[in-house]
Amino acid sequence: MPNVPNYKVEIMDPEKKDKLIGEKYQENISYGRKANLSGTCIKLLTNVEKFKEMWEDNFKSMNEDVRPHGRIFALKTGDEETRVLYEPISKTCFLLDCDYYGYVKSLALAVSGDFLEEYHSIHSRHSVHRAAVDYRGIGTAIIAPSGVGKTTQAYGLLLEKHVRLIADDWFYTTIVGNGVDVQASEKNCYIRADIASDIKEYGELLEGVSLDGFGRTVTNVRRVLGKTTMKENTTLRNVIHLKRDPDDEKILRKMKTDEAMEYILNNDFCNPHRLVTDKRKRKLRKEFFKKLYERTDIYMVNTTASIEENLEQIKDIALER
Structure with missing residues (x-):
């Protein structure tokens, strides 16, 4: 069984996130799917069909009218190195050049968890x-x-x-x-x-x-x-x-x-x-x-x-x- 790749999270600011989406990765997105994770809406954007299919099997779907609380861009870009970048304000995560669906789902759950930690109420x-x-x-x-x-x-x-x-x-x-x-x-x-x-x-x-x-x-x-x-x-x-x-x-x-x-x-x-x-x-x-x-x-x-x-x-x- 192949080894699971390791990664470290690179924290980025909103300006870099906007630039990556608008200037670099927007045209690479083939599929978009929303998942309902304990009431949070996390959206997958990917150009990997297998990720889209496994996501649909893995998670409950969320109504398309619900605005995402967080997003994960799981993209193949042609680079050899797996990278994870995260912008905490908009809860936007990039998983780049990784073949492992386990990271897609774990990072989606991590984005949801990060959002919930910031949402304080009587029933947090x-x-x-x-x-x-x-x-x-x-x-x-x-x-x-x-x-x-x-x-x-x-x-x-x-x-x-x-x-x-x-x-x-x-x-x-x-x-x-x-x-x-x-x-x-x-x-x-x-x-x-x-x-x-x-x-x-x-x-x-x-x-x-x-x-x-x-x-x-x-x-x-x-x-x-x-x-x-x-x-x-x-x-x-x-x-x-x-x-x-x-x-x-x-x-x-x-x-x-x-x-x-x-x-x-x-x-x-x-x-x-x-x-x-x-x-x-x-x-x-x-x-x-x-x-x-x-x-x-x-x-x-x-x-x-x-x-x-x-x-x-x-x-x-x-x-x-």
Whole structure:
């Protein structure tokens, strides 16, 4: 499987953004599609047909009459280097010369998240980059850095009766009083093919589908697990963090708010797709996560054990066994 390209975000001013659109890239745009991301309207503008098709499969559409809250220009320009540029005032992002749809969708969600962080109200929404499931109205989030088993554990939980997927990669939250409401971000999931090597039940999910150059595809998990597999929202009760530490013999333990805050800050909010990372933004995110942790039960699971053993520990939490 090819390596996913790396990028760093280049912040630009409105004048440069206008110049790039008007003088350089306007004529390159072949397709425009709007997505409804938790009530925000994010518009894709691209000259890559595959991006347009995967976007339509991935996200719920937004009425064309709604003015975009943010835009992402995903364009092939002929240059060899992948670049990401962002203009924060108009929430305009450029993803240039990248073949990886995963960045298109992640940056769209990041633009939406950046907009929501700036929109303060009594029911402010925030985005979280990681997974969430529902069990009989009880929500559990799995928050961790990449590579420690978050996706595998989330999909393992889905095999249990009455467990439903809210999000496998990114979800939205609204803090209301002492509660935390969680909303789905995607209509269908952008899933990696090798999930079937960890959980054999998902082999059928990938039969007959076309994978992109990075071994992934947008697919409907309802096709294998049933029409009720996915759910739009839940009330969050549990937050599970993951780590992979062979020096720690304990697989599962509870965490206090201060310890969870240290974890999330040390791991850059477990979100490599943040567009603006200045001191002010860091303060906003710290305040949000503190409120989130104060309203939930927090756990740490060490994923050095087998997938099956770790999943049993996570089931004990999410299924309240």
